[in-house]
Amino acid sequence: MPRSRESFTGAQNAYRSVLWQAYNLIAAGNGPEPAVCRDALGKVTHWGALLGEPAATKWRRRWAREWYLETGRCPTCGEQGPHHDSTGADILDIPDGDGVK
Numbered sequence: 001m002p003r004s005r006e007s008f009t010g011a012q013n014a015y016r017s018v019l020w021q022a023y024n025l026i027a028a029g030n031g032p033e034p035a036v037c038r039d040a041l042g043k044v045t046h047w048g049a050l051l052g053e054p055a056a057t058k059w060r061r062r063w064a065r066e067w068y069l070e071t072g073r074c075p076t077c078g079e080q081g082p083h084h085d086s087t088g089a090d091i092l093d094i095p096d097g098d099g100v101k
């Protein structure tokens with residue numbers, strides 16, 4: 001995959017990696033072991049807390065959108081089709097950082 005010229009910090013890259021892992025687990029449905037899911041969620045929480053808000057939300061949206069564009073699956077529910085944000089909106093319509101409280 002061609003990499004953009006933009007460079008990311010270690011924490012941003014780590015957050016991306018653990019979020020992608022979590023989205024892949026969600027898309028796998030009932031397959032993964034609960035311990036694997038707990039571990040992935042713990043990492044998402046850890047790196048989200050390190051980035052802090054509102055940055056964590058901004059990056060979570062960005063990496064979710066990237067995963068969605070790559071897989072065609074909704075990161076929230078793992079289904080093929082539109083991407084539902086937790087607000088129910090299609091995340092492609094929400095610019096990065098928008099609506100961040």
Ligand SMILES: [Zn+2]
Pocket residue numbers: 074075076077078079082083084
């Ligand atoms: Zn969905």
